[in-house]
Amino acid sequence: MKEVDARGLSCPEPLMLTAEALKAADGPVKVLVTEPHQKMNVEKYAEEHGKKPVSTEKDGFYEVVIE
Known part of the structure; x- marks a missing residue:
């Protein structure tokens, strides 16, 4: 599973990194x-592109797994 660590980054960087990862990933x-x-x-981005996001709140951050 490809991982994008966008913690601490400002918008729109997390979204741009997510878009790049989704284009390159096969899972x-x-x-x-x-x-x-x-x-x-x-x-929202994942759903708009036909993907299913599942979010979990961790210790001080959020983890979104996009399938």
């Missing part, structure tokens, strides 16, 4: 972000 992509709005943006 699920795990995205790590710090802020709730970043999590929502990544989830």
